[in-house]
Every structure is written in structure tokens, then in C-alpha cells.
Amino acid sequence: xxxxVAIKRVVDYNVKVRVKADNSGVDLANVKMSMNxxxxxxxxxxxxxxxxxxATEIVVVSVGPTTAQEQLRTALALGADRAILVxxxxxxxxxxxxxxxxxxxxxxxxxxxxxxxxxxxSDNNQTxxxxxxxxxYAQGTFAxxxxxxxxxxxxxxxxxxxxQTVSLNLPAIVTTDLRLNEPRYASLPNIMKxxxxxxxxxxxxxxxxxxxxxxxxxxxxxxxxxxAGIKVKSVAELVEKLKNEAKVI
Amino acid sequence: MTILVxxxxxNHTLAAPTLNTLAAARQIGGEVVVLVAGLDxxxxxxxxAQIAGVSKVLMADDxxxxxxxxxxxAPLVANLGRxxxxxxxxxxxxxxxxxxxxAALLDVDQISEIISVESAxxxxxxxxxxxxxxxxxxxxxxxxxxxxxxxxxxLPAEGGSAPIVALAGARDTGISAFVxxxxxxxxxxxxxxxxxxxxxxxxxxxxxxxxxxYRLADKLGAAVGASRxxxxxxxxxxxxxxxxxxKIVAPQLYIAVGISGAIQHLAGMKESKVIVxxxxxxxxxxxxxxxxxxxxxxxxxxxxxxxxx
Numbered sequence: 001x002x003x004x005v006a007i008k009r010v011v012d013y014n015v016k017v018r019v020k021a022d023n024s025g026v027d028l029a030n031v032k033m034s035m036n037x038x039x040x041x042x043x044x045x046x047x048x049x050x051x052x053x054x055a056t057e058i059v060v061v062s063v064g065p066t067t068a069q070e071q072l073r074t075a076l077a078l079g080a081d082r083a084i085l086v087x088x089x090x091x092x093x094x095x096x097x098x099x100x101x102x103x104x105x106x107x108x109x110x111x112x113x114x115x116x117x118x119x120x121x122s123d124n125n126q127t128x129x130x131x132x133x134x135x136x137y138a139q140g141t142f143a144x145x146x147x148x149x150x151x152x153x154x155x156x157x158x159x160x161x162x163x164q165t166v167s168l169n170l171p172a173i174v175t176t177d178l179r180l181n182e183p184r185y186a187s188l189p190n191i192m193k194x195x196x197x198x199x200x201x202x203x204x205x206x207x208x209x210x211x212x213x214x215x216x217x218x219x220x221x222x223x224x225x226x227x228a229g230i231k232v233k234s235v236a237e238l239v240e241k242l243k244n245e246a247k248v249i
Numbered sequence: 250m251t252i253l254v255x256x257x258x259x260n261h262t263l264a265a266p267t268l269n270t271l272a273a274a275r276q277i278g279g280e281v282v283v284l285v286a287g288l289d290x291x292x293x294x295x296x297x298a299q300i301a302g303v304s305k306v307l308m309a310d311d312x313x314x315x316x317x318x319x320x321x322x323a324p325l326v327a328n329l330g331r332x333x334x335x336x337x338x339x340x341x342x343x344x345x346x347x348x349x350x351x352a353a354l355l356d357v358d359q360i361s362e363i364i365s366v367e368s369a370x371x372x373x374x375x376x377x378x379x380x381x382x383x384x385x386x387x388x389x390x391x392x393x394x395x396x397x398x399x400x401x402x403x404l405p406a407e408g409g410s411a412p413i414v415a416l417a418g419a420r421d422t423g424i425s426a427f428v429x430x431x432x433x434x435x436x437x438x439x440x441x442x443x444x445x446x447x448x449x450x451x452x453x454x455x456x457x458x459x460x461x462x463y464r465l466a467d468k469l470g471a472a473v474g475a476s477r478x479x480x481x482x483x484x485x486x487x488x489x490x491x492x493x494x495x496k497i498v499a500p501q502l503y504i505a506v507g508i509s510g511a512i513q514h515l516a517g518m519k520e521s522k523v524i525v526x527x528x529x530x531x532x533x534x535x536x537x538x539x540x541x542x543x544x545x546x547x548x549x550x551x552x553x554x555x556x557x558x
Contacts, residue, residue: 016512017377026381094349095358120493123376124361126349129319133353138320138425141346144487154428158487159342160496161439162432166318169424178477178494179487214389215358218371221382226519229540231531235553238525238543246523246540248502249445249469249558 001111001148001170003046003055006101006131007039007075009068010121023219035071038116040078041176044183045114045146047079054148057081059108063088063100069199076194077186083199086207093213094122098130103207105135110171112153117142117175128175138168142177250279250369253330255338255347256297260287260315263296265442266339268403270396271300274337275404276366280304283411284329286322288315294413301408311419316427317343321420323350329416330355330391334369340395340497348395357389362497364400378493379516398441399499399520433488437463440491443472445502448491448518449484450476452507452528452547456484461551462506468558474498476508492517507547510535527551 011017012032020027035043049055060080062068065087072083086100105113118125132139140146140155144163147154153168158177186194204211232238242249252274257264267283274281283297286309294308307329313321330336330351338344340362352359363372364382371386372394440446447466449459459473466473474491475484491498493516503521508514510526510533518524519538526539527550536542543550 011377013513017380019381026377093358095353095356098353118494121377123374123378123493124349124359125345126352126359126361129346129349130353132319133323133350136424139346139350141319142342157342159430160441160488162430162486162488164316164430165428166316167426167428177487178481213358214387215360216386216388218384218386220376221384223375223379223382223519226524226538228537229524229542231536231542231544233543235543235550235557238541239554239557241541242502242523242525246502248523 001055002057002059002108003049004105004108004110004113005042005046005058005060005075005080006113006115006127007043007060007062007071008036008116008119009033009062009064009071010036010119013037013120019220019222023221025220033067035074036116036119038118038176040183041178041180042114042116043075043078043080044181045176048181049148050079059084059110061086061101061104063092063097065089072199073194074186076197077191078184082197085199085201086204087201088204088211092211093215094124094126095130096211096213097127098134099209100204100207100211101127101131102134103209105131112170112172112174114174114176117177128173132173135173137171137173139173140166140168141175143174144177144179146174146180250277250334252277252279252281252335252337253333254281254283255326255336255344256283256285256293257339257341257343258285258287258290258293260290261292263293264341265403266341266398268300268406269398269401270337270339271302271404272401273363273366273396274335275302277335277369279334282307284309284326286314286325288312296406298411298413299407299409300404302404303409303411305411306413307416308413309416309419313419313421317347318425318427319347319350320422320425322347323354324420326351327354330393333391335392335394337394337396340397344395348393352393355391355393357391357393358387359393359395360385360387361395362397363394364397375516378513379519380512397497399497433486437466438470438472440472440474440489440496441498444500445469445471446474446491446498446500447471447504447506448474448476448508449479449506450508451478451482453479453484459485461548465551465555468555476511476514505535505539506551508535509533510538
């Protein structure tokens, strides 16, 4: 089966972001950018499906700036066969990304689409579910296990309080949770090979999708800082403080 | 304004985050209608009707909704939602699963995990793991919003007597089916609802050592959580994870044991009223947010705490 994997270029998860002085957003100048960690898990899952002989072709797609080519090349080095960049300059909201992905799904006709459950910049946790709505496909979100069984997909999901398993008709949409797999690192030979793999760039206009949003960010502020308290010297002092000062036990 | 609130429940009990979501709805203002979709949910609908400020309860009682499959529930919510100014759901795993599907069916962007209501169309929400707070305005005809429970004090569960209206015409899309679930069984309180939360990190060393925390938790009536490092190391299951990618908690007392305090973890607990950190590394970042810090070996301190209390 053909597998489509959607990835996002985001600020590296080790970077401590700072809010811009004019409150227009966070400062991303000269900050290390990477593939969103949940998207790495999505790529890894597709590669494993190919290694098992379940997936026949892996197409990786990103909706974002020209520089997202770097992350697409990374995905190609990890094992994706070809890449599509839907080039869009502005910061997009999830519905716009889902609409662009829907157009790619219409064209590519994958049996399975894998996405990260959320991007660590916007923390929206929306795109996969929205793509499922637009395509009318079933969705297996927050997946910790994915098994293809004939024309069905069994997805085990991380839910509040435990795990849930659902059976989905294919084609289907899956979003990854942390424990689905541990992504590999790209080897140097594969990084070199990835440079020769096809990477196609398309414009949203070519796909006939509108990237308009009903949401507008008015301002971005630093969160209220929590100041450090005191160090206590002993268990007895801690218990005394919690009982008499904080009154929480 | 009319607000539709999607109730969180397990077909038997109305879950607490519904009350926090109703508090957000009250702040927006206007008429509040609660939707209870599930199977054999008359008890849940009755409970929802008792909440002060609820003007009506819509009950969709059908096997198609028994397991909250988004393929079935989202079209129901979207079709009802067209007639409302806002559709709200708690940011639980169900809410996060269903509501973006609803938003896309209504062709609007969702606002995820709001922590405050600025006005009927403007809300605050954390981004970048809580390292920034965005103020977001929606011009959508129907504003689709998930609500982070810790941002809103729960409404009392009684004081009302709203009418219950049963909805007909349920439809199973047939493209997904429930297979099974494994729910952790515990006598301890739920992480997101507990007054006291004890969390262990990589410093716990292994899963067996969490027994030290369980003993202390049982003394305090506390829930037990973990950092992502402890989950990734395989000490404990993922549903115990507190942080950006896990549960968001804001108890009266949070005790971080052997947790260094990565920003992803702080994002999940820094709204707690009182934070205690126990760590042998006095430079650990967790001490920068802790009200009370105790530097030392957790394997001495935790048993000592258990016997002192």
C-alpha cells in the first residue's frame, strides 16, 4: 500500500523559546529548526511498515516554507521514497494545512496517512483529525500500536486512563503518540542518497486550496513567571511548612 | 449567544472536566446546552440537568455513540453545532479526538486548550509547551473550542433542573469499530482531579522503586504521576505522564521526586498551587519553580516523609 506521511518543520525541541519584545510572536531568528518529534515517529512507522513489506511506497509531504525542504530531505534519508513540499510562506493554521493535505491525498490516493499527533510549536493537536473529516476517512489518533490486518487497520490509542483499540476501514488516518516507536537516526550513506530522491514543490494555488483562517493571533506573551521558593533542610521542616505555612496537607 | 458543551462521560458518570468546561461557557455568557452522546446515558443526562446554569440537555442515546468513535460523534456534534455560537468540549483524550473533526466539518479553525476567556470571541491558550501564551481571536460563525480544565474552577454539580430532550436519528458510519480497551485500575484519585499529585522522574531508577511513591501517595490520598523521562525509560505507563505531551495537572500540592524539571514537564504542572521538589542535584531546574525544595536522596526522604505523616 502507498503511505503518505505529513511532517512539520518546527523549532528544535531543545530550544528554549523567547517571546518577542513587541509581543507579535516568539523569536525564531537564528534558532535551530528540526522535524517535529511526533512527525519523526510518523516517518519511522511508515519505514517500518515498508520494511515489513506492508507499505510499498512512502510519500512524505510538508506544508510550509521553502526551508522545510531540509526536513523533507531528512525524511527521505530515513527511508521515504519521494517528497512533496506545498510551499506556503505564512504561518498556517491547522485547517489550512489539512485542506492542503486533502488535495495531496486526492492526487496521491494513499491507503494510509500518518501524522504526528501535535506540533510542539502551536500545540494544536488538530491537523490529523481535520484531514480525517475532510477526506471522510476513519481516524486512529494518539496511536501506540498500528497493525494492518487485510483491509482493516487496528490502532491502539493512548487515552485518559489507559489504552483503547479500534478497527478502522482503509484508507485511514493515524496520528502518532510517543510510544509508537523509537525513531532511528539517518546514516551518512542514506543522507547522501536522499539528495538524489525526488522532491516536488507545489503552490497552494496549484492545488486549488484556500489557506484562509478563522483564527487570528492578537498577541503572544511570556507566561507569568513562578519564582523560586525556599530550600528546607529536613523532612520535618518540610512537613511543618506544608502543614502550617502552605496549609495543603 | 448559545453555547453547546459536549459532556465527557463513560456512559455511567458525568466526568469532572465537564464542570470546568461549563465554567468556561459561563464566562463566555449566554444560554448553555449540554450534549450527552453515548449508550444508556439517561443517568449522565440526568446529572448534567442538575448543574446550575444549564438550560437544556440534549441526549443522543445510541449504540453508535457508545464508544465515542469520532466518525460517528463528530457529525452529530457538527450538525447540532451549526445552530450555536460556540461548541465547547473538555481537552480530554475524547475532546481532542472529536472536536477538530467537528471544526473541519464546520469549515472553521479550532482554538485548542484555552486557559482563559477574554471575551466571547477572544481566548488565551498556551503554545510552545507553555513557554508562551497566545491571545487568539476567532471570527468563525461557530467557535469550536477545547477547554483545559486547570484554567477554570469547576461549577457545582447541583442547583439546576434543566429539561432533557432525547435526539433521534443516530447514524453509524460503519468505517470504524471499537475492539477493546485496557484501563488502569487504581484506588488512587485520577491524576487530573487529585488535590495532591506525587510524580517520579528518572531519579526513581526503575519501575519497582515507584512503590516508595505509592506508599506515600496512599498516606496522602494522592495521585501518582511521572515525568516523560520516567515513561520513556519504561518505569511506568504513559497514562501517568505529566507534561506537554501528557496530562496537565494543577493540584493544591505537587511533589516532584527525582525530576530534574525539563520545560516539557513544567508545562504540565507549573499551575499547581504549591510545588515541592525533592532532588539530590541542588542545581536541578525544578528548584526554580518549587515553593519548597529539599536536596537529598529521595530513597531516604520519601520513606521518612511516609513515616512522618
